[in-house]
Amino acid sequence: MTILFEKRENHVVSVAFAVRCGGINESLKEKGVSHFIEHLLYKGTPKRNSREIAEEIEGKGGILNGFTDETVTAYWCKIPSKHLDTALNVLSDMVKNPLFDENEIEKERKVIFEEIKMIKDNPPHHAFKEIQSLLYSGSLGVPLIGTEETLGSLTREKILERFRKIYTPNNMILCVVGDADFEKITEFAEKNFSGRRGKVPKYKVIERNSSKIEKRRGIDQANLILAYHSPTSHNKGSYAANVLNVLMAGGMSSRLFHEIREKRNLAYAIRGDSAILRDFSYCLIYAGVKKENVALVKKLILEEFKKVSKELDEKELSRIKEQVVGNYQISMEDSQNQMVNLLMHEIDGSAKDAYEFEKNIMNVNLAEVKKLAKIKKHSFFALVPE
Numbered sequence: 001m002t003i004l005f006e007k008r009e010n011h012v013v014s015v016a017f018a019v020r021c022g023g024i025n026e027s028l029k030e031k032g033v034s035h036f037i038e039h040l041l042y043k044g045t046p047k048r049n050s051r052e053i054a055e056e057i058e059g060k061g062g063i064l065n066g067f068t069d070e071t072v073t074a075y076w077c078k079i080p081s082k083h084l085d086t087a088l089n090v091l092s093d094m095v096k097n098p099l100f101d102e103n104e105i106e107k108e109r110k111v112i113f114e115e116i117k118m119i120k121d122n123p124p125h126h127a128f129k130e131i132q133s134l135l136y137s138g139s140l141g142v143p144l145i146g147t148e149e150t151l152g153s154l155t156r157e158k159i160l161e162r163f164r165k166i167y168t169p170n171n172m173i174l175c176v177v178g179d180a181d182f183e184k185i186t187e188f189a190e191k192n193f194s195g196r197r198g199k200v201p202k203y204k205v206i207e208r209n210s211s212k213i214e215k216r217r218g219i220d221q222a223n224l225i226l227a228y229h230s231p232t233s234h235n236k237g238s239y240a241a242n243v244l245n246v247l248m249a250g251g252m253s254s255r256l257f258h259e260i261r262e263k264r265n266l267a268y269a270i271r272g273d274s275a276i277l278r279d280f281s282y283c284l285i286y287a288g289v290k291k292e293n294v295a296l297v298k299k300l301i302l303e304e305f306k307k308v309s310k311e312l313d314e315k316e317l318s319r320i321k322e323q324v325v326g327n328y329q330i331s332m333e334d335s336q337n338q339m340v341n342l343l344m345h346e347i348d349g350s351a352k353d354a355y356e357f358e359k360n361i362m363n364v365n366l367a368e369v370k371k372l373a374k375i376k377k378h379s380f381f382a383l384v385p386e
Contacts, residue, residue: 001193004175004342004351005182013178014335015087016076017095018343020173021166021200023144024070024279031139032146033154033162035068036112040159041075042066043104045097048090050104056090064090070144071277071347078336081179088188095167096192102156109151116145123216123383124286127223128273130212134379135227135282137206168198175343177335205280211380213294222291224382226301227284228375230276233348238276239360240368245272245283246327247312247320247369248304255304256285264300266293278348291384298380309373317366325358 022034043050057064062079075094077087119125133141142150172193176185207229231237249256249272260266267287274283289297332338338354345354 001169001189002173002346003186003189004173004346005180005185006177006338006342007180007182008178008335010335011081011179012078012335013081013084013087013176013180014076014078014339015084015091015178016074016173016175016339016343017091018072018074018173018175018347019095019166019200020072020171020347022068022070022072024140024205025166025200025202026139027201027203028139028142029150030154030158030162031142031150032112032144033150033159034073035145036108036151036154037159037163038066038068038073038075039108039112040100040105041094041098043108044099044101045093046099047093047097053090053094056086060086062087068144069344070140070275071279072343074340074343076336076339084176084178084180084184088185092188092192095172098163100156100160100163105156105159109154112145112151113148116143116148119143119145123219123221123223124269124288127225127286127381127383130214130381130383131225131227131284131379132282134210134212134381135208135229136280137208139203140205140280141208164196165198166200168196169193170197171200173343173346175339175346177339177342207280209377209379212382214381214383215386216383217386219383219385221288222294222382222384223286223288224294224297224380225284225286226298226378226380227282228378230274230281230283230372232281233276233278236360237368237372238281239357240364240372241274241276241281241283243317243320243324243361243364244308244369244372245274246324247308247316248272249285250320250323250327253323255308256287256301259304260287260297260300266290266297266300277344294382294384298382302375302378305373305375309370312366312370312373314366317364317369321361321364324361328357328361 057077060083062077064077066075230241267289270287342351345351
């Protein structure tokens, strides 16, 4: 097991047990199994039922949750540091001894079906889900949550087989950020985790670019996303991609916020986002606009990228790099955010790289950003009122 620890002096600790496995490690026929297992690990162990799991953490003032991403599945809590033992005991029990009760599996399957409907019924969430399918073929092009068809095919035996293969100490990371003692953490891990080794499957990432317009009754606003492939995290160009994304749509001072909202009043919401990982990477621009303005806003986004590729200067770049570093520092003030940050860096290569982020951002040069702004290919999705 890999152990990550950052010492902090405040009386709070964030703790996560994570496995180096997510949606990108699933075949097409089992898509959604990682997320399904995440749900099921909260449903009880031989020692604790689902309510007792929650009560032990929340009764101490803690927050309990989990998440599944394309490269990781994690179970975490944030709790007063004097209750670290409770956090370690409860979370380790969950990841080692889930019951996978047949009745609970069937009930939770229905819960996830409702989650799928909830995402579809939320236009921005639906747009974010759809854009990835236009950027990738194969498993990565299918939603992380899976489909009713793939989830319906996951029997208890298949889920249990997957769990036993993946949830082994060599695939796991224990991350602790806060007021804790490193020796006690390592002693706990050594005492409670040993034995089996497992191997996480890998599938080829297949990039593509495509566009789609989807019409829907009952909505008043069009939700659009323009996305493009960018350098992956093991490429130093990924830091330039981060800078470009903030420059274009990272807050009220960004170029697209000014051009589309402030200057032309075409949108209320416009923002940038990215998924910059070791095996795949993309950046995107989202906007909510009137149906008749979809084509115009798309044109303006592409024109602004073209302007940046020609006009960006050192003064503007310096300001944006300072913004990226400042945003990072503010975000990492929260031990929970730093816990996730360390996990993601470790899965992408090494958690130590998290402490090089600011230096790497400041080393981004003008030519790198201007080159990335020359978008040659992109994917586009719009959900528009019928």
